[in-house]
Amino acid sequence: MTVPTFPADFLWGVATAGHQNEGDNVDSDTWFLENVTPSVFQDRSGKAANGWELWESDLDLVAGMGLNAYRFSVEWARIEPVEGEFSEDALAHYEAVVDGCRARGLAPIVTFNHFTSPHWFAGRGAWLDPEAPALFARYAGVVMDRFGDRIALAITFNEPDLPEMLTWARLPEFVVELERKTLEAATREAGVEKYRAANVMLREDFAGMRAGMTAGHRAAKAAIKARRDDLPVGLSIAMVDDVAIPGGEATRDRKRAEVYEHWLELARDDDFVGVQNYERYYYGPDGAVPAPDGATGLVGLYGGVEPDSLRGAVEYTYEVTGRPVLVSEHGMSTEDDSRRAGFIEPSLVGLKQAMDAGVPVLGYCHWTLIDNFEWIFGYGPKLGLHSVDRETFERTPKPSAGVYAELVREARGE
Numbered sequence: 152m153t154v155p156t157f158p159a160d161f162l163w164g165v166a167t168a169g170h171q172n173e174g175d176n177v178d179s180d181t182w183f184l185e186n187v188t189p190s191v192f193q194d195r196s197g198k199a200a201n202g203w204e205l206w207e208s209d210l211d212l213v214a215g216m217g218l219n220a221y222r223f224s225v226e227w228a229r230i231e232p233v234e235g236e237f238s239e240d241a242l243a244h245y246e247a248v249v250d251g252c253r254a255r256g257l258a259p260i261v262t263f264n265h266f267t268s269p270h271w272f273a274g275r276g277a278w279l280d281p282e283a284p285a286l287f288a289r290y291a292g293v294v295m296d297r298f299g300d301r302i303a304l305a306i307t308f309n310e311p312d313l314p315e316m317l318t319w320a321r322l323p324e325f326v327v328e329l330e331r332k333t334l335e336a337a338t339r340e341a342g343v344e345k346y347r348a349a350n351v352m353l354r355e356d357f358a359g360m361r362a363g364m365t366a367g368h369r370a371a372k373a374a375i376k377a378r379r380d381d382l383p384v385g386l387s388i389a390m391v392d393d394v395a396i397p398g399g400e401a402t403r404d405r406k407r408a409e410v411y412e413h414w415l416e417l418a419r420d421d422d423f424v425g426v427q428n429y430e431r432y433y434y435g436p437d438g439a440v441p442a443p444d445g446a447t448g449l450v451g452l453y454g455g456v457e458p459d460s461l462r463g464a465v466e467y468t469y470e471v472t473g474r475p476v477l478v479s480e481h482g483m484s485t486e487d488d489s490r491r492a493g494f495i496e497p498s499l500v501g502l503k504q505a506m507d508a509g510v511p512v513l514g515y516c517h518w519t520l521i522d523n524f525e526w527i528f529g530y531g532p533k534l535g536l537h538s539v540d541r542e543t544f545e546r547t548p549k550p551s552a553g554v555y556a557e558l559v560r561e562a563r564g565e
C-alpha cells in the first residue's frame with residue numbers, strides 16, 4: 152500500500168449518525184414512520200447498534216485506529232423530545248461524547264440534523280412549517296450553549312439534496328408510492344394535517360422543504376456563530392461524480408442544476424462544504440449509460456466501485472463553491488470486505504491529486520465505523536469497518552479497518 156503524504160493537520164476520521172447507531176430513538180419522526188402500516192422502511196431500527204450505551208467503546212475503536220477525528224450527530228428528538236422542553240440527560244450524554252472525543256485526541260465534528268427530527272416537528276409539517284427555521288435555530292443554540300466551545304466543526308444538515316438525487320438513482324416506482332402511503336398513514340395516526348420528514352419526501356414537497364431547510368441552515372448558522380464566531384460551519388451534500396461521455400453534457404448539467412447547484416451556491420457563504428460521495432454515473436446523449444470500456448461503473452446505490460469518483464466530486468464542489476472541502480462521508484456497501492479494503496487506497500490517492508491541483512481539503516471521514524441501520528434499506532447494506540452482532544452488539548473489526556488505519560499512518564509519514 153502506498154499513499155502520498157497528507158498535511159500534518161489533516162483530519163482523519165469516521166462518520167456515524169445518531170438514529171442509525173444509537174437505537175431506541177423513540178421520539179423521532181423516523182421511529183414513528185418505521186412503525187406505521189404500511190411503511191417504506193424494510194426494518195425497524197429498534198436498538199440499532201446500541202451505540203447510545205456503547206459510545207465509549209466505540210470511541211475507543213476510533214482512537215485505536217489511530218484517527219484524529221470523529222463525526223457524529225446529535226439527535227434533536229432526544230434533546231427536545233417535547234416542543235420547548237429540553238432534556239438534561241440527552242445534553243449531558245452528548246457533552247460526554249464530545250469530552251470523550253477530546254480525551255482520546257479526536258476532533259468532534261458535530262452534525263446538528265442527520266435526517267431525523269422530533270416527532271412533534273414532523274407533526275407540524277417539518278420544513279414546510281414557516282416557524283421551522285426558528286425552531287431549528289433555537290435547538291442549535293441550546294446545543295452550542297452546552298458544549299459548543301469544545302467542538303471542531305459544525306455541520307447543520309446532512310444531505311439535504313438527497314431526495315432530488317434519488318430521483319436520478321432509478322429507484323423502483325413502487326418505492327415512491329410506498330413513501331406516499333407511509334406519510335399518509337403517519338398523518339392519520341398522528342392526527343395532524345400533514346406529517347412530513349426529511350428522509351421520506353414527496354416530490355410535490357421538494358420546493359417547500361428545500362426552502363425550509365435553506366432558511367433553517369442560515370438560521371442555525373447564525374445561532375452557532377452568535378455563540379462562537381470562530382467555529383467553522385457548513386453543510387454536507389450528497390454528491391455523485393457525474394461524468395459526461397460525448398453528447399452527454401446537457402444531461403449531466405441538468406442533473407447538476409436539479410440536484411446540487413442550489414446547495415453549492417448556498418455553501419459559498421459557509422466556512423467549508425461537506426462532500427458525501429459513493430458513486431459515479433455516466434451520461435450520454437440519451438441519459439444514463441453503462442460505464443465505458445475500461446471503467447468499472449456503478450453497481451447499485453452506495454456501490455463505490457469507482458475510486459476516482461471522490462476526486463471528481465471534490466473538484467466539482469470546489470469549482471462551484473470556492474470553499475474548503477471536508478469529505479464528510481465516503482465508503483462502499485458490500486458484503487465482500489476485501490472490495491472495501493481495496494477501494495480506500497486509490498480513493499485517497501485521487502483525493503490527494505485534487506489537493507495537489509489546488510483544492511483545499513480539511514479531512515476525510517469514512518462511512519462508517521460499524522454496520523448500522525441504513526434507513527429504508529434496513530440492516531441489509533453493510534458499510535461498516537466493523538461488523539456488529541445483531542444479538543449481543545459485539546463489534547468485530549473487518550480487515551478494512553486495519554487497512555484504513557495503516558493508510559492513515561502512511562499518509563502521515565509514520
